[in-house]
Amino acid sequence: VSPSNSSRKSRSLAMAKPHATLIFSRHGESQWNVDNRFTGWVDVDLSAKGLGEAKSAGGLVKSEGIKVDMAFTSYLKRAIKTCDLALEAADQLHVPVTKSWRLNERMYGALTGLDKKETVKKHGADQVQIWRRSFDIPPPDIDESSEFNPAKERKYAALNKADIPKTECLKDTIARVMPFWEETIAPALKSGKTVFVAAHGNSIRAILKFLEGISDDDITGLEIPTGRPLMYKLDKELKPISCDEAIAPLKFGKYLGNLDEIKAAAEAVKNQTKVAAPAAGGGDSKIMAVKAREIFDSRGNPTVEVDLCTATALFRAAVPSGASTGIYEALELRDGDKNRLLGKGVLKAVSNVNEILAPKLVGLDVTDQAKIDKLMVEEIDGFKNEWGWSKSKVGANAILAVSMAVCRAGAAANGMPLYQYIAKISGKPTDKFVMPVPSFNVINGGSHAGNRLACQEFMILPVGASSFKEAMVIGAEVYHNLKSVIKKKYGQDACNVGDEGGFAPNVQDNNEALDVLMEAIAKSGHSDKVKIGTDVAASEFYTAEKKHYDLDFKNPSSPAEMKKTAPQLADYYKAWLDKYPFVSIEDPFDQ
Numbered sequence: 001v002s003p004s005n006s007s008r009k010s011r012s013l014a015m016a017k018p019h020a021t022l023i024f025s026r027h028g029e030s031q032w033n034v035d036n037r038f039t040g041w042v043d044v045d046l047s048a049k050g051l052g053e054a055k056s057a058g059g060l061v062k063s064e065g066i067k068v069d070m071a072f073t074s075y076l077k078r079a080i081k082t083c084d085l086a087l088e089a090a091d092q093l094h095v096p097v098t099k100s101w102r103l104n105e106r107m108y109g110a111l112t113g114l115d116k117k118e119t120v121k122k123h124g125a126d127q128v129q130i131w132r133r134s135f136d137i138p139p140p141d142i143d144e145s146s147e148f149n150p151a152k153e154r155k156y157a158a159l160n161k162a163d164i165p166k167t168e169c170l171k172d173t174i175a176r177v178m179p180f181w182e183e184t185i186a187p188a189l190k191s192g193k194t195v196f197v198a199a200h201g202n203s204i205r206a207i208l209k210f211l212e213g214i215s216d217d218d219i220t221g222l223e224i225p226t227g228r229p230l231m232y233k234l235d236k237e238l239k240p241i242s243c244d245e246a247i248a249p250l251k252f253g254k255y256l257g258n259l260d261e262i263k264a265a266a267e268a269v270k271n272q273t274k275v276a277a278p279a280a281g282g283g284d285s286k287i288m289a290v291k292a293r294e295i296f297d298s299r300g301n302p303t304v305e306v307d308l309c310t311a312t313a314l315f316r317a318a319v320p321s322g323a324s325t326g327i328y329e330a331l332e333l334r335d336g337d338k339n340r341l342l343g344k345g346v347l348k349a350v351s352n353v354n355e356i357l358a359p360k361l362v363g364l365d366v367t368d369q370a371k372i373d374k375l376m377v378e379e380i381d382g383f384k385n386e387w388g389w390s391k392s393k394v395g396a397n398a399i400l401a402v403s404m405a406v407c408r409a410g411a412a413a414n415g416m417p418l419y420q421y422i423a424k425i426s427g428k429p430t431d432k433f434v435m436p437v438p439s440f441n442v443i444n445g446g447s448h449a450g451n452r453l454a455c456q457e458f459m460i461l462p463v464g465a466s467s468f469k470e471a472m473v474i475g476a477e478v479y480h481n482l483k484s485v486i487k488k489k490y491g492q493d494a495c496n497v498g499d500e501g502g503f504a505p506n507v508q509d510n511n512e513a514l515d516v517l518m519e520a521i522a523k524s525g526h527s528d529k530v531k532i533g534t535d536v537a538a539s540e541f542y543t544a545e546k547k548h549y550d551l552d553f554k555n556p557s558s559p560a561e562m563k564k565t566a567p568q569l570a571d572y573y574k575a576w577l578d579k580y581p582f583v584s585i586e587d588p589f590d591q
Helices: 005-013 031-035 048-063 077-089 116-123 125-133 170-190 201-212 259-273 347-361 369-381 396-413 418-425 468-490 510-524 566-579
Strands: 020-026 070-073 097-099 194-199 230-234 289-296 302-309 314-318 440-444 457-461 531-535 548-550 582-586
Touching: 020 048, 020 077, 020 170, 020 201, 031 048, 048 077, 048 314, 048 396, 070 077, 070 170, 077 097, 077 194, 116 125, 170 194, 170 201, 194 201, 289 347, 289 396, 302 347, 302 396, 314 396, 347 369, 347 396, 369 396, 396 418, 440 468, 440 510, 457 510, 457 582, 468 510, 566 582
Parallel strands: 020 194, 070 097, 070 194, 531 582
Antiparallel strands: 020 230, 289 302, 302 314, 440 457, 457 531
16 A cells, blocks of 8 residues: 555645654564574574664663553564563563564565575575565565474464465565554554554565555665664654655654664665675774763672663673782772772772773774773773783773673674674684583682681582583582581571572581582582582781781681691692592682
């Protein structure tokens, strides 16, 4: 259905009072967008970048002061998650959401799952362009036996078989989408509601063709970038009101956000089937803004959190803050104001991010991790001691928060999970990975607990597990058995936990704690698969003047036999190795 030329002209001239608001958002980048595959009705998830785009879309809606009344989305999770994340970012999760298969992406038939550029190489650019964007020529049907055939999926079981497409052109998609527009979305708008539609490139094109009066030939060339809200103001007749900020060929719709970046993103969509690789370092990877704030960690202590924005997404990182720190570690900048948060505030570090680091970083490319880190550490901060770059001017907590946010943004710009991206920039292989063995902190002492235990942490490592999943199961079973052993030996009060979730029973020494742990491991039935590790944090109980380690340092009347020289402490550890299945001892001596 397309309005006449005269009605289009009258619309553009009319400056009617807005009656309703309609916001479209194409879903955030999906994993198959990253892989450059034809997706259609395949239910693939959002990429890391796509998650950020969805949140950014909601942030833009919020910044415009838009209050959504109802939302609509498809049956595909990349659109559903975009809808949910956008509403959450807009602080409007209460908004009711209606899902419909009619808002699904165009069905790409036999092209589904294929790499776009490889398909161009095989069939030629002209043929693929016809299949991809022709108004009325669909690709070949999907094979009935294909793993991507939507007729096999439970979510469509209630539909008539004839309604499940085997392939579609844009004309077919319009025929599928418009009944839902007329029967469900349009009535909501006529009642004056503000409606948010999170859908797909072609299902949005279907509605835009009607709203904008775009011809059959021109609609196929309309590029819709992912994760950018497109807003329409409508009069009582649901005619769109003219907008000076519309980007051609649109005349009425206004994209929220930076228009130059939106144009660049739309161009990138157009280039998806071009065989030549796009140049690196596009607009999506430039730092647009950096903003720090003071937050509280799990111990209730202040630490630094940073938001880094590119043109398309927001990336957030918070700095971990240890309870015990060595004197040679990089400086964790604290305010020192005893009248506020016991001197542990980080407002100075936050100010250093916002006023010193951020202005120097805007415009840099997030994929230049080493360059950005070197700039912050060696040039902007520039402080050194005999151990290296101390970061004592700006603060290691300020620099690290920004560096982590940059790394996450860089991973998204490369379409990679964070772990894979870190391997890439470290010069390591990115095609083979080994899952780490989880280390469970199960008994706390030292500065992490109020008991008399000197060692800071005792951990279990399920090195004999065949998978990460099995290791998690083993860890959980040992942990809960440990709780029952502690309760039986020391009573319910002894089942309290320390700073990091490990139990903190009032044991008298390290060996007693290890014996309790060994009993729990045996009781769990996993003795053959579990080893032990510890973080001694020996600096916490080292007395420099007397050059000894006090294994009962929390006791003001610590006996002489609990005080060890370094050689005596080494022998103490050797006795552990003879008696217990240790595989790791961290920080066994001072600094």
